Amino acid sequence: MAPVLEVANIKKRFGGINAVDGVSFEVREGEILGIIGPNGCGKSTLFNCILGQLQPSEGEVKLDGRVTTGLRPCDLNRLGVSRTFQLLQIFPKLSVRENLILAAQEHKGTMLSRLFGPRDAGLSAAADQMIDFFKLGALADEPASGLSYGQQKLLDAAMAFMAGPRLVLLDEPAGGVNLTMLANLKDRLKAFNLERGATFVVIEHNMDFVMSLCSRVIVLAEGRLLAEGLPAEVRANPSVIEAYLGH
């Protein structure tokens, strides 16, 4: 069976800088792949190249064996790839439920059916399920701006899951979240992975979070793949320790 995601020799240059310099890896169905590496090693640029937010200077991205380089982010999303961003990206004026409906409405019907069809695009029930799943029950009708940072982070993740994606790319989901919320988030991510078989790629700095969540980890340094393996192997790898701690 073809891997869900294949990244082949992706390069991205900004002027004279090689932000991503020939990275290749595969993501298999149902796994949670962690990507770690020091700041500026090209993790987020790599994400943006995979997701069509940036066009890679060289290389190819395949989804289920099909080349997707050159597709726009909205096309990729409708093929079942969703993401979260490093910084929170919710719609503060919309309610929690509306944020979630928005996250899936483009996956149903046509432009015309969305214009003349029901206001909630038939997604209220699914949104409420997601609200329960992420334990945001009492806040369903609140504007998202009224949520605490941790709750907004949960909503951000919930939005990425709303359309039932097969592949979710999470960019630093744990950043700035307190310990209680972090445990809650990890628990929800694991549950989603187990119950619905979604595949994850996670960029994260929080080592404990990565070690306890991911089944496999790759390490980037200066735009290149430095190491790959089980979390424990990677953690013990001398070159990884050096890249993180310096000489």
Next chain:
Amino acid sequence: MSSRWSRLGLLLALGFLILAPLEFKRYGLYILSQWAVMTIAAMGLNLTLGYAGQVSLAQGAFVGIGAYCAAILTTNGWPLAAAIVLALALGFAIGWLLGYPALRVQHHYLAFVTLAFSTLAFLVFRNEAWLTNGTDGIDGVPRPSVFGLSLKPHLYYYYFCLFVLACVTLAMLGLVRSPWGRAFVALRENPMRALSLGVDTRRYTLMAFALGSALGALSGALYAPLVGLVEPPAFTLTLSLNLLMMVIVGGSGYFLGPFLGALIAVLLPEWLRFLESYYLILYSLLVMGLLIYSPTGLIGIVDRHIVRRRTRAASAARASLSASIEAP
């Protein structure tokens, strides 16, 4: 509570719009009809600017296209209803054709492209005399009859404009409450995130622009029989800027913004008439003052007040929820 108040306000406004004109003289009726007509064009621009976030300086040109469409057809014996349908279609089609290339650029670049279109439209109105009768314009645009009732009296034509405005209002309400409205909010507030959630931002922006242009043309098709004379100077950049000001003063992106903005843009010059040519100075000072105090326009002032109250309530709900989640 706020919804009960707004419903009451809506009923009062509707009552006023229907009953008050019975006592109005010719000029008052003309002003009020103009308000209804301009509100439609401003609603269109509010869709483009307020909901989809695209600055357009071409709305006046679309009003002109609609006005010429109605003037040419009705003076050749066509019914106004046919002219209205054609104006809508023409506005939509030209808006789509202009938007398709133009919306690849954004912000002030888009403003320049629409500015160029506005100039182009004016040149066509003035120079293509075989179609538009050139600088003389088209005089004697007739008012229609509905079910045998002539709308020649100003009062009747005002009610006709009000009826069309009501239809447009309901259609617009349906639009902004549909999933499209949600997509518009999303692409205005955070286009990158909207794109990553599958919202085809280019397509939605184009639709907003085309629909907004169609409403501009509809407004023009009502304007022509109201004034009776359609001539090029009415549809210069000045009208586009005026419409832009209506949207911004009223509150860009708010449903009621264009109604209020058009009211002020139509009435204020009348109230300030005693200042003669100084009125523009006072008008611009008032607008500048408003935009410094409330960049989101007049409706924005009310909205801020409501949001502040809601946020206070939300914080309370949040505190009680986090207490229950985070308790050991």
